[in-house]
Amino acid sequence: EAGVTQSPTHLIKTRGQQATLRCSPISGHTSVYWYQQALGLGLQFLLWYDEGEERNRGNFPPRFSGRQFPNYSSELNVNALELEDSALYLCASSLKYSNQPQHFGDGTRLSIL
Amino acid sequence: AQSVAQPEDQVNVAEGNPLTVKCTYSVSGNPYLFWYVQYPNRGLQFLLKYITGDNLVKGSYGFEAEFNKSQTSFHLKKPSALVSDSALYFCAVRDVGKLIFGQGTTLQVKP
Numbered sequence: 001e002a003g004v005t006q007s008p009t010h011l012i013k014t015r016g017q018q019a020t021l022r023c024s025p026i027s028g029h030t031s032v033y034w035y036q037q038a039l040g041l042g043l044q045f046l047l048w049y050d051e052g053e054e055r056n057r058g059n060f061p062p063r064f065s066g067r068q069f070p071n072y073s074s075e076l077n078v079n080a081l082e083l084e085d086s087a088l089y090l091c092a093s094s095l096k097y098s099n100q101p102q103h104f105g106d107g108t109r110l111s112i113l
Numbered sequence: 114a115q116s117v118a119q120p121e122d123q124v125n126v127a128e129g130n131p132l133t134v135k136c137t138y139s140v141s142g143n144p145y146l147f148w149y150v151q152y153p154n155r156g157l158q159f160l161l162k163y164i165t166g167d168n169l170v171k172g173s174y175g176f177e178a179e180f181n182k183s184q185t186s187f188h189l190k191k192p193s194a195l196v197s198d199s200a201l202y203f204c205a206v207r208d209v210g211k212l213i214f215g216q217g218t219t220l221q222v223k224p
Contacts, residue, residue, distance in 0.1 A: 004156070033211065043157075043203065045211035056210045090156055092212075099145055099164040102212060104156035 002027065004105035006091050012111045013081050021076040021108045025093030031055075032074040033094070033102055034066060038087035046089075049074055050096065078110070086112045115140045115208040117187075119215035126194045126222055134189040134218045136204030145207035146187045148178055150200045151217075157203065163187060174198075194222045 005024045013019050025032050034046040045058040049068035063079040072093075078085055088109050092102035117138045126132045138144055145164055149157040161172025168180045178189045187204060199222045205212040 031210070035212075042216050043212075043214040045213070048210040050210075058211065092157075099162070099207075101147060101159045101162055103159060104149075106154075106156040 004091055004093050004103055006089075006105035006108050008108060009106070010109045010111070012113060014113050015081055015083060017081050019078045019081060019085075019110055021078075021089050021091075021110070023074045023076070023091030023093075023105060025072050025074070025091075026103055028095070029093035029103075030072055030096050031094045031102075032068055032072065033092040034074070034076050035090045035092065036060075036087045037090060037107070038084070041087075043090070047076070081112050083112050086110060115144075115206050115213050117146075117204045117206050117213060117215040119202075119204055119218045121218050122216075123219045123221060126220070128196050128222055128224050129193050132191050132194040132198070132220065132222070134202050134204075134220060136187045136189065136215060138185050138187060138204075138206050140206055140208075144187075146178075146180065147205045147207070147212065148172065148176070148187075148189050149203045149205060151203065152200050160189070194220075196222050196224055198222050 007022045031050040033048050036044050048056040052068050066076045068074045088107045090107045092104045094100045094102045147162045148160040151157050163170050163180045171177045202218050204215040
């Protein structure tokens with residue numbers, strides 16, 4: 001069974017640009033989650049999508065947005081990039097129910113120059 | 114608000130010795146608790162979960178965790194550590210879909 005896949009592995013941008021990160025969940029999983037792992041800040045929740053709808057959002061500015069497609073894959077978009085957006089962005093997927101574990105991809109390393 | 118804390122930034126143990134990585138939680142209601150491990154330049158790998166039932170939960174790679182309601186703890190344990198267990202370990206609690214993570218504990222197993 002294929003795991004959660006994320007692309008690209010690395011992404012280099014400059015301040016003010018826009019970034020798009022992609023995630024394909026495990027087959028059969030309808031929920032997709034996005035987390036940011038920044039140096040010194042730990043793992044912070046960004047967004048949760050389930051069956052195409054945004055279900056919950058973390059404490060991030062509106063320039064962080066995303067969507068989930070009918071095949072349950074997801075995109076994370078970050079507009080007006082700032083230096084502090086440099087981080088590892090992790091996507092996870094799970095079955096619908098709250099007692100199910102989230103399974104993570106290997107992340108996209110976003111570097112802002 | 115739900116939260117978890119990992120009081121140790123780093124745990125050092127000799128290969129073959131038992132290991133414990135500590136986690137305490139603060140939740141309203143029944144907690145859904147998880148342990149994950151992260152190797153360098155990789156995502157998080159699920160180790161085990163506590164939802165309800167037996168207080169001793171067995172997981173992947175020989176790890177287990179003990180849920181203690183009175184002490185609000187969920188410590189990760191392994192009877193005999195391997196050098197390959199050296200990694201970053203995260204405790205997490207589920208809250209309205211999202212996971213809230215502790216700050217992580219680096220486990221160093223020396224030969």
